[in-house]
Amino acid sequence: MNHQGLSPKCKSKKAVAKASLPRRQEHQQWVKLQTSGTVPSPRSGHDVAVVGSKVYLFGGCGGENDAINCLNDMYTFDLDSHRWETVTAKGDSVPSARASFGMCAGPAANTIIVAGGTGVEMDSLRSDVLEFDTRTKLWSKITGDGEDAPSRFYGQTVCRYGSVLLLFGGSTGLHYTNDLFEYNMTTNCWRKLATTGKRPSPRYKHQAVVVGDAMYVIGGGCFKPEQAAIDLYRLDLRTLVWDTPAMGGEVPRARVAHSCSFDPATSTIYLWGGFTGELSRLQDFFAYDTARAEWAEIKTPPADAAAPSAGAAAAAAAAAPYARAFHSAVFHDGALYVFSGANGDVRYNDVWRFKVRSTPPALGVLAARALLHTRSGVQHMMCLETFVPQEVLDGVLNMNESAGRLC
Template identity: 30%
Template sequence: MTAETMQASAQSSTGGCTLPYPERFKAAVHYISNPPAGSKPVSDDTRLLLYALNQQATIGPCKETKPWGWNVVETAKWQTWSQLGNMSAVEAMRLYVRELEENEPDWYAKLGDYNPSVAEEPVEVEESQTNQPTGIAAIGPRDEWVQAEVSGARKPPPRYEHAMAAVDGKLLLVGGNCGGRYLNDVWILDLSSLEWVPTMYSGGKQAPGPPPSSGPDTPPPPQPTLPPSAGHAVVPWASSLLAVGGLTKAKHKSDELVVHSLETRAMAWSLLEPSGTPPPQLGGHTATIIGSCLYVFGGEDNSRRLSDELFVLDLESMVWSKPETKGRKPSPRCAHVAAGFGGRYLLIFGGGSVAHCYQDLHVLDVEDMSWSVPAAAGQAPSPRAGHAAAMLGNMWYIAGGGNNTTGCRDMVALDVSELGVGTVKWSFVTKISDKRSPIVTEGLSLTAVPEEGAIVAFGGYNGKYHNAVHVFKPAGAEQGQERGLPAPPAKSPLKEAEHVAAERAPQKAQMPKREEEPEAKQPPGEERREEESRVAKLEAACKEAEDMAREAAAARESAAHELALMRRQLVSAQNALAETERGLEEARASLGEEQSKNFKLEVEVAELRQKLGQMEELEKELEHLRRQAQEAKEKKGSGLWGYIAG
């Protein structure tokens, strides 16, 4: 066979790819991540297997904690990766390429001008490059998502379950989850130039700002640093950025919720040590500042138990507390969104539990610590978890998330301008046409930039990890809006009832007069009291109906939770039984083999004993013959000597 024939044979067996490993594997990953025109669609099962093989090849055996049951996608990915066991990286690369070749034999030919050296860092292909980056102020048009053209020598790796906040015209990105690997890096996005700036915590130099007080020779990074985390929250406070909680690896786990503070001018982390009774370590919770207090709600602890508790950290006295609340609080959940408004109200929307995603809206009045469900007009959003939200003026914008079936492609807004005195209003904003868009993801972040009347989206996961930057500018938002304008004070129930009665009184006066009835008219005061009584009864009936509906929902949730647990236990028991039965069958087969061997040995022993008995008989005959020969020899000798002697 000639060299040309061997090369052609190799190309035909490898989809035309002659690259050595690991370059061939990287080319295959590039093909799957960025399918060229004319490529065949990849089934979900194949994509799941390719994901697991990629993780095995690049990270190693799966050592991640099993995701919570309601997250079907992450659970399937975890199970597929775990089943690979201790497979070597080389074998995982080979199987990855083979799986792609079985699906599309000519995949490498479709890559075109593929350059392995350019594709060495796949995180760079997510976003378009430009030599003339423009600031966020120049981005348009309004009322639709626009992918920003960002610059920078390096960019953050794709991720989700990260946290982002706006500080002094810059966005700070902290941590997240990238391919099952928790991160603790810190990146800065300069909004005036749309340029990524790595910090000392992401392999860069000291960020612009005053140097640490200990002098220029201070070794970076300072201690303590933020542990690799995902599902945490960050909030600006004074000149610092507070990182609250988050899921971590086993060696970094804590029994208490940990709060780190990043001094944004010197880029130095410190650990806060408040007193009081802190919440347990949480992930997927929300942390919201109202006044000088940090309100932490929901999330899941280290044992994946969901929480419905509210904890408050006074940032001035540095004391944790768990206040008593009135009214029916939201059910246990995580991956929800929260926002503060008017210096008085805490809003909670959506989230997920073991079996459900929610679409309910709750409000906490921090003045009297009472939970309520506000009257809302418009069509409420569909249930979702893992979504993101940002408050811009009086509008609370919500995008992304999923519902255990598909990603949510609609973007909605809640008008909270009348919160506390009237009705909040849901409205549809826009729908993302491309279901693969980074906006149609879970674990993304939305950050409001009031100075520009804009919302910035980053990251997320929808089968692919993203690191693109998108900007949305609502048509009704004006630059320089302040978040959370003070809302009018809420009226007392008595004054509200009087207000309703007063509004209805003129309407009654304008109605046509009815024919006089035999009974006498009631005095105005009595009529007003009856009206108030009817209003009070109606409100009480509505409240009772709402309570019953919540109790029914809670009962359904509890039943679903128990059913899910029982199903998991049943599956575990069935798997254990199947494993035991397989072990029993193997033991029976082994026992049969041993019995067969034993029987053969017994037969051989019997045959040997029989042969041994025959040998004993032969030895006796041989001994008898020897004696006869000896006797004959002796007789022959005595006869001759006697003849001579005689």
């Protein structure tokens, strides 16, 4: 035993736990995640969806050495371990290579929906809607009855609402639409919905988010946005009436090919990036409170504003993701994750995270804190090798540091 009453092995465990402490200081700031595994090639025009604790990334445009190819590969990103893995898909309906499609978690459990999109070759618009089962790794095509199946478009959105899918907008490259289609998983039937009220203008690369019994359509345009400030429309999914909620606060600039991700715990939509009518790529960050109908800008230092003298780790923690569009994002467990995208010249294959809030401590951490009243209790906890999770050791050390400062 050393003079502190801890064995060398326990001291090593303490050092390992202490190395993870900076993760607790990532609240309300961007962090470029260090990932492992088979990392996807740089790309844009892809999309992502969350099933359980994994993000599924599919398709896009890019490839090795920033090649201009459309892709139909799929990867999983574990939100706990930050490890990438390739997905070997099965079935006769594996999607063709495409970009700028719609994607969401499906109405059925453990499924993902991919709708439409386009390849790089002429006459490569897609009209198919496909479902991927994350358990069986099997792709299947959604056909459905009726004459109202959606046409060939790219840049449309697809959302889940109960047992139905909602497809809105899109473009053929020359023509833009504001049509809304519904696919009912129960009846296996497509229909084009007739809506009333002030509906959005025809557009592509907008974002659509379902909040309760409403669908919000945010931004997008006929290639470039036509107004100075972003527009926002809301469709009551019970009455099929559109309206335009009042927008207070710091309203974002109009944009296309941005991302919007919904936090159900606070009914907040987080908007990031995109490009303007002048084709400038953006790296600004906004939150829209759907209950208050108010925007607020979340200001973070840009990537090139990080102090060089701070060191690479500190600079990465203080930076925001590089300006980009045609990226994708998800909100999960109190944090926003941004994946890949392009700045007009370069495509990325990075992952950035912004923690909006911290997850409440697990019961193991709370139990560990109860032992902090005695020195012997702390020493006993630190010497346990296999029965104490890393988060418990983190909790002990964090409390120890706080106690030390108070003394």
